[in-house]
Amino acid sequence: MPGLRRTGHAYLERAERAERAGTPVSAVTAGEHLLTAARWFHLATLVPYEVAGVAAPTGPEARAEMARAAAEADDALGRALAVREPGARRIRGEGFTGWLRVPRDAATAAGTVIVIPGLDSAKEEFLDVTDALLARGLAVYAMDGSGQGALAATSPLRPDYEQVVGRVVDALDVPRVGLVGLSLGGYFAARTAALEPRVAAAATVSGPFRLDWAELPAPVADILTRRTGGPDAARAFARRVDLTDLAPRVTAPLLVVDGDQDVIPGVTNGEPLARLAPHATHLRVPHGDHLLGNARPDWLPRLADHLAGALTSTGTAM
DSSP states (O other): OHHHHHHHHHHHHHHHHHHHHOSHHHHHHHHHHHHHHHHHHHHHHOOOSEETTEEOOOSHHHHHHHHHHHHHHHHHHHHHHHHHOTTOEEEEETTEEEEEEOOSSOSSOSOEEEEEOOSSOOGGGOHHHHHHHHTTTOEEEEEEETTSGGGTTTSOOOSOHHHHHHHHHHHHTOSOEEEEEETHHHHHHHHHHHHOTTEEEEEEESOOSEEOGGGSOHHHHHHHHHHHTSHHHHHHHHHHOBOTTTGGGOOSOEEEEEETTOOOTTEEOSHHHHHHSTTEEEEEETTOOGGGTTOGGGTHHHHHHHHHHHHHHTTOOO
């Protein structure tokens, strides 16, 4: 982890050198370096529990190091947006923080989408998703919720994420929103779409339909334990991750994206959600892994088109 943070700081230094040049081109370069720094700092928060058979440290010092890395990722993203997108706004409230980004060339956004990260991800991880939505005229709020990203060190992950999203929608002051949930964020997005009436469209990517604590791999169980606050909280959280009763209540247009190579013991992927939700489509990518990072062209354009089409047809505006 210290090596990852050192790389992040190296990109911060590159950004500062570019900023000192003081030209329009160097400002673009500075913004690119800052985004790269944010990604490296985020990677530093993803401490593997075992690398090449050597257990990674997980004590107070390691947790403090992760908290510093998350804060640095948050700061670097904010600096990058200040350079690249002066119209971006930091919006925060109880249990959430993030950035609202708006399309460059649109006087009014066609709609607003909230991007929800997962178990150990954060708003800095899914910039390509945000960019695809912005390119289609949508405003995008990329968030960290309780137990995620910049808030991971000060709050536990919570299963009733719809409460957090409800406060986000209040803060955005829009009548309707779309949701994108990635990994565990897919569960959060589907749950919220079932319980929050202001959700007009949703999409999940590698989202779990159900978790079985007894079958989860040790690294996943360990991360869940750390993010929820202890073994008992983790087990209780896992029991809550079950969309069987909620899926039929997801009445908004829903796209469920799964990769066939994404096989995690104890995790039921999205097929049951797509089958039970009344207006759902299941997009299976045979060669896709978890979060389908190896297959972006096979799902990201379709996901962005799905949300843009659904929000435009409902007349959702910022």
